[in-house]
Amino acid sequence: MGISSSGRAAVAFATLILCLPTIGRAQAAPPKKLAASVERIYGPGTTVDTLRVDSARVLRISRAGALLGFAQVRNVKGKDQPITFLVAIDSVNALKDIDVLVYREPYGGEVAYEPWRKQFRGKTSAAPLEVGKDIRNVSGATISSHSVTLGVRKALADLTAWHQAGRIK
Numbered sequence: 545m546g547i548s549s550s551g552r553a554a555v556a557f558a559t560l561i562l563c564l565p566t567i568g569r570a571q572a573a574p575p576k577k578l579a580a581s582v583e584r585i586y587g588p589g590t591t592v593d594t595l596r597v598d599s600a601r602v603l604r605i606s607r608a609g610a611l612l613g614f615a616q617v618r619n620v621k622g623k624d625q626p627i628t629f630l631v632a633i634d635s636v637n638a639l640k641d642i643d644v645l646v647y648r649e650p651y652g653g654e655v656a657y658e659p660w661r662k663q664f665r666g667k668t669s670a671a672p673l674e675v676g677k678d679i680r681n682v683s684g685a686t687i688s689s690h691s692v693t694l695g696v697r698k699a700l701a702d703l704t705a706w707h708q709a710g711r712i713k
Contacts, residue, residue: 573617573628573645581643585632586612595712602703602712611635614703614712620695622649623687631699637707639667642696652685655692664696669704673697 582592586605590612593604603615615632625648632640642664644656654660660682667673675681675693682689706712 573630577645578617578630581630581645582615582632585615585630585641585643597706597711600702602706604712605632611713613640614707616699616703617645618695618699620691622647622652622691625649627655627688627692627695629692629695631696631703633700633703633707637668637700637704639664639696639700641665642692644692647688649688652682652688654682655685655688660689667700669701673700 582590582603582605587607589607591606593606595602595604595614600616605612605615613632613634615630617628617630619626619628621627626646627644627648628646630643630645632642634640642661644653644661647653647656660680663679664673667678672678673693673696675690679689679693703712
């Protein structure tokens with residue numbers, strides 16, 4: 545007999561807790577929000593494993609033994625506070641989506657909204673990923689727009705390089 549849906553969710557939740565960055569608590573992603581984000585991006589019934597690349601933690605996402613992609617939680621500095629976000633790629637290194645997991649600034653939270661996030665989907669490390677070129681700015685959130693975009697570009701480049709080098713598979 546297989547694991548029930550709630551059992552799979554509990555396993556995924558426990559796995560994600562272990563995946564949290566080892567940085568200060570104020571900069572960690574809430575486990576429930578991280579689990580919900582992974583499920584939203586990759587769909588239900590996924591398996592999440594944690595891989596280590598040097599000091600980085602990468603989530604490997606699969607379903608029924610088939611690789612769906614990789615994801616990583618990172619932080620960038622907004623105007624005054626850290627912004628915690630998830631970058632998710634598919635198995636051929638294209639961005640599936642990004643998700644802002646914790647936005648701590650009093651203004652500019654629009655970077656977490658669907659209309660802004662969706663412009664990253666399908667981009668690869670060959671894309672400029674630059675505000676004003678292929679990513680539009682959010683009025684009132686200029687620093688956040690630039691910071692998150694730069695963070696996504698760096699995470700995408702790292703995930704792609706690690707995957708192509710066979711460091712994550």
